Amino acid sequence: MLRFPIEQRANWQQMARDYGFHFHTMHGQAYWDESAYYQFTLEQIERDLESPTEELHQMCLHIVDKVSKNDELLTLFAIPEHYWQGIADSWQAQEPSLYSRLDFVYDGKSPAKLLENNADTPTSLYESGFWQWLWLESNVDNNKLSKAADQFNSLQEKLVNQFKVIAHYYGLQHMHFSCCKDTEEDRGTVQYLQDCAKEAGIDDYFVFVEDIGLGQGGELTDLQDQVISHCFKLYPWEFMQREEFGPYALSSNTAWLEPIWKSILSNKALLPALWKEFEGHPNLLPAFFESDLHKMNTISGVDKWVKKPIFSREGANIDILENGRMKLSSDGPYGEEGFVYQAFTPLPKFGESYTLIGSWLVNEQAAGISIREDESPITQDMSRYLPHIIL
Amino acid sequence: MTSSDQKLKRSSSINLAKMRKSFSFKPLAVGVATILVSACSGGREEALVFKNVEDCVNQLPDMAAKCQTAYQGALEEAARTAPKYNSKNDCEYEFGTNQCVVYKESGSSIFMPLMAGYMIGNMLAPRPYYQPMFTSYSRYSPYRYNWISADGYDYGDTKKRRLKVKPSAFDKKPAVTRTISRGGFGSSVRAKSSWGSRSSGKGWGG
Numbered sequence: 001m002l003r004f005p006i007e008q009r010a011n012w013q014q015m016a017r018d019y020g021f022h023f024h025t026m027h028g029q030a031y032w033d034e035s036a037y038y039q040f041t042l043e044q045i046e047r048d049l050e051s052p053t054e055e056l057h058q059m060c061l062h063i064v065d066k067v068s069k070n071d072e073l074l075t076l077f078a079i080p081e082h083y084w085q086g087i088a089d090s091w092q093a094q095e096p097s098l099y100s101r102l103d104f105v106y107d108g109k110s111p112a113k114l115l116e117n118n119a120d121t122p123t124s125l126y127e128s129g130f131w132q133w134l135w136l137e138s139n140v141d142n143n144k145l146s147k148a149a150d151q152f153n154s155l156q157e158k159l160v161n162q163f164k165v166i167a168h169y170y171g172l173q174h175m176h177f178s179c180c181k182d183t184e185e186d187r188g189t190v191q192y193l194q195d196c197a198k199e200a201g202i203d204d205y206f207v208f209v210e211d212i213g214l215g216q217g218g219e220l221t222d223l224q225d226q227v228i229s230h231c232f233k234l235y236p237w238e239f240m241q242r243e244e245f246g247p248y249a250l251s252s253n254t255a256w257l258e259p260i261w262k263s264i265l266s267n268k269a270l271l272p273a274l275w276k277e278f279e280g281h282p283n284l285l286p287a288f289f290e291s292d293l294h295k296m297n298t299i300s301g302v303d304k305w306v307k308k309p310i311f312s313r314e315g316a317n318i319d320i321l322e323n324g325r326m327k328l329s330s331d332g333p334y335g336e337e338g339f340v341y342q343a344f345t346p347l348p349k350f351g352e353s354y355t356l357i358g359s360w361l362v363n364e365q366a367a368g369i370s371i372r373e374d375e376s377p378i379t380q381d382m383s384r385y386l387p388h389i390i391l
Numbered sequence: 392m393t394s395s396d397q398k399l400k401r402s403s404s405i406n407l408a409k410m411r412k413s414f415s416f417k418p419l420a421v422g423v424a425t426i427l428v429s430a431c432s433g434g435r436e437e438a439l440v441f442k443n444v445e446d447c448v449n450q451l452p453d454m455a456a457k458c459q460t461a462y463q464g465a466l467e468e469a470a471r472t473a474p475k476y477n478s479k480n481d482c483e484y485e486f487g488t489n490q491c492v493v494y495k496e497s498g499s500s501i502f503m504p505l506m507a508g509y510m511i512g513n514m515l516a517p518r519p520y521y522q523p524m525f526t527s528y529s530r531y532s533p534y535r536y537n538w539i540s541a542d543g544y545d546y547g548d549t550k551k552r553r554l555k556v557k558p559s560a561f562d563k564k565p566a567v568t569r570t571i572s573r574g575g576f577g578s579s580v581r582a583k584s585s586w587g588s589r590s591s592g593k594g595w596g597g
Contacts, residue, residue: 121597134405151400155402157402173562181577198409199406213570213572214573215568215569221567221568221570226564226565235576243575245576368400368401
């Protein structure tokens, strides 16, 4: 795992316009950064990232199975009781899922450590599945990178394929896609998934989350009053479950992507639950519920802990504790549902930046990685995205 | 190892033409490889539109049974997928005087436009495809005297009988109902947006 500087493609901003990649710069700061790239060996990819990703996913599914049948755990996961049966049913029916992203601390040498599982609403998908793929293609064509260079990134191929599987499972010909208003990044991500669905032969309709209506007979509708029979939502289940229309998400005939059983996975309570079940696994960091804090002392060699809200997005409300004292914290609107504690592992530093690996899954298959860099050891939502190659 | 027996870790091909969102007239400076134009992209098939069963049978005397079956199917689809209105006035404003009927679901009445015709595709197959068609006689409507499908696709002048349509034209359309209220999702975002620096651009994914 090495970081190399590289000349930016002269025309990449024009290409971004042509392909509709509008959020490469946000709030005046670069988000897409092709002034450098990371290089991995095939062994690093396959042994250290691909296999652990698929293994961790299976471990996570084991937790879903356990939690979905256990009222005490569902309470600990801060899932409102109204949704317990729906989650159990959705899990028992094995409703198909589309994708997830596991975030790893990985330095190229030691085993990758799972920081969290973004199983419900992962973003940076377009940049990973398409845009970094195009970056490699054009740099190979320009002889800036070796023809032998590959990339761990079969995301788009696998997404299209999984949409076909989902269409077959539900016997569907059309699907609605939804995200919140006023976010170019989310809209761009959803548009990418619409493109993948179209490629799989699905007719796509779009409606903003805020515009979803409740129709006569209890069905959810779009702005044309069309019934939303199947819906991909880039909107967290934990929000939906606490909102006015939440109960209709279950009682209507709408089938959801991601399915509601994923609210167990996209939840930080997953981390202590995994540690409890698979303590000592090389890809896990010790993690505890607030009720088990006394066990933190039994873990030798860890003097720093990260305090994470059960629900939070992109590094918000995260505190680092050293010997029980607050060292570093990030602000945010999360935390009312409680916290979990995870052993602190520093992100590796390459040059001036801290590096985080996102490892993608499409359904159960590892499908590629994305790399984010930040100047702060807590990766926030403004960290930069860098491409990678395998050589 | 030659490239042919090398197992790639990345998508082997992506249809770049389909990924483009705008078309610049300047040629791309980089020659981008692997542009695949799928053989069936843009493929269209012929469909026929009839005003009613009689119209269909007059045109295709040998197909009377299919004309009837497709008509019945289209009528059911019309009820399911046609736009719905709270009042007869609203409906007639869009579709014209006496062009609307009551569609009863439960509770109060809902109004929907009459099916003005039906489109049949793949007529030679044992089970042809069909889709209800609507038109407007209202001078307030941009669809006046045009064939439109339930989801608002405009197929042009109702004088036309032969249409070139995409195969997806016969896909099942979403059902349509009357919406009672909106805005029941999104309150968490409104609450959390009032905190700090979240503004346009960044999303609610992770």
